[in-house]
Every structure is written in C-alpha cells, then in structure tokens.
Amino acid sequence: MVESMRDMDVADMANMFRERFDRLIGERFFFTAEDPYEDLLRRTEAVLEGHFVLSSGLHSSHYVQCARTLQHPKYAESLGGCVADTYRDYEVDAVISPAVGGLIIGHETARSLGVRAMFGERDKGSMILRRGFALQEGERVVIVEDVITTGGSVRDLIRLVRDLGATVVGVGAILDRSGGQVNLDVPMNPLFTKRMPTYPPDSCPLCQQGSSPVKPGSRQ
Numbered sequence: 001m002v003e004s005m006r007d008m009d010v011a012d013m014a015n016m017f018r019e020r021f022d023r024l025i026g027e028r029f030f031f032t033a034e035d036p037y038e039d040l041l042r043r044t045e046a047v048l049e050g051h052f053v054l055s056s057g058l059h060s061s062h063y064v065q066c067a068r069t070l071q072h073p074k075y076a077e078s079l080g081g082c083v084a085d086t087y088r089d090y091e092v093d094a095v096i097s098p099a100v101g102g103l104i105i106g107h108e109t110a111r112s113l114g115v116r117a118m119f120g121e122r123d124k125g126s127m128i129l130r131r132g133f134a135l136q137e138g139e140r141v142v143i144v145e146d147v148i149t150t151g152g153s154v155r156d157l158i159r160l161v162r163d164l165g166a167t168v169v170g171v172g173a174i175l176d177r178s179g180g181q182v183n184l185d186v187p188m189n190p191l192f193t194k195r196m197p198t199y200p201p202d203s204c205p206l207c208q209q210g211s212s213p214v215k216p217g218s219r220q
C-alpha cells in the first residue's frame with residue numbers, strides 16, 4: 001500500500017484531495033497550483049518569506065507555519081485524512097507526534113485511523129513521553145510531524161518508540177521541506193516535498209546582507 005501510494009501520480013493525489021474537500025467542506029475548493037497541498041498552505045498564508053531561524057537553528061528565507069492552515073478544523077481533518085491514507089492497511093495502534101508542531105496533524109491522522117494520538121516532548125534536550133502516555137511492547141506506531149526540515153525531532157521519536165519496544169511503521173508529514181534530502185530508516189510519506197534551502201548561521205547569505213533573522217516557531 002505504501003508503495004502503491006508512492007506510485008500514484010500527482011494528478012491522482014490531487015483528485016483524491018479535491019474529492020475529500022468537496023465531501024468535507026461541501027464547497028468547490030478551487031486550486032490554482034499544481035500541488036493542492038502547497039496551494040492550501042499558500043492560500044491560508046502558512047508559507048512565510050523573509051529571514052528566519054528554524055527550530056533546528058538553521059537560517060532560511062522560508063518558514064512554513066502549518067498552524068495557520070490547521071487553525072481551520074476542516075482543513076486539519078482533511079490533511080490528517082490524507083496522511084492517514086498511506087497507513088490505513090498497516091494495522092497501526094497509535095500515532096505519536098513531536099510537540100508542538102505535530103500535535104494537530106497527528107491528532108487528525110489518528111482520528112482518521114481510529115487509533116490513539118500521543119505526543120513526545122523535549123525534556124532537557126531529550127524526547128520523552130509524559131502525561132501518562134504509554135506504549136505496549138509490539139505496538140505499531142506512525143510518527144506524524146507537520147514539517148520535516150532536518151528530521152531531528154522525528155529521529156528522536158523513532159528512537160524513543162523503539163526503546164519502549166514498539167515498532168515504527170513509518171513517518172507521515174504535511175511537508176518535507178528538505179526536498180527529499182532527509183534519510184530515515186523507515187518509510188517517510190510527506191503529502192508534498194519541496195526544497196526550501198537552509199543555511200548554517202555562520203554562512204547565511206541573508207545575514208551576510210546585514211538582515212537579522214526572526215524566530216517564528218511557536219513564539220509568534
């Protein structure tokens with residue numbers, strides 16, 4: 001199923017997404033861009049341009065604030081359903097997301113799969129499960145993030161899930177903004193992939209032009 005989803009061409013994916021929108025929202029959602037997911041993010045002003053510090057510490061001229069899209073529950077539900085489609089035949093027991101960015105899309109993916117939605121949090125740099133969240137040995141988990149840039153949080157969650165004796169079936173995301181550069185040892189199925197360049201702070205061309213980066217993250 002994962003393979004066949006990968007083999008679906010962009011037009012098929014777009015049609016599936018449009019049908020889901022028609023059904024959920026009861027209105028024709030008119031897409032202009034070739035990729036309906038990117039189009040939705042842009043229409044809801046989630047794609048910001050400027051000079052940013054990402055949560056990884058890297059600088060970039062683009063920041064994708066999925067919260068702007070996901071503040072609309074119908075869009076969140078629809079996107080979560082699309083992330084879930086890839087994993088529907090995989091007997092998933094739970095979805096786990098990194099806090100805070102992955103919470104809403106992870107919850108909507110879990111709702112669509114009919115499984116538990118949990119999240120990992122950072123504690124002194126380590127990713128941990130709190131709030132009484134637990135995994136049984138052998139449970140099958142999908143990790144869901146909003147945007148994957150370096151894959152750092154996702155990698156930490158994969159390690160955490162395996163340490164608890166559970167299995168990571170795969171990773172879902174709205175966007176892989178590395179353009180496919182991130183390499184995980186499990187299947188990764190973002191709704192769309194786009195290369196948005198990042199720079200180490202000491203070789204950032206935007207800094208060299210004299211501008212100061214802002215850190216949007218969860219603060220603004």
Ligand SMILES: [Zn+2]
Pocket residue numbers: 051059060201204205206207208213
């Ligand atoms: Zn910079």
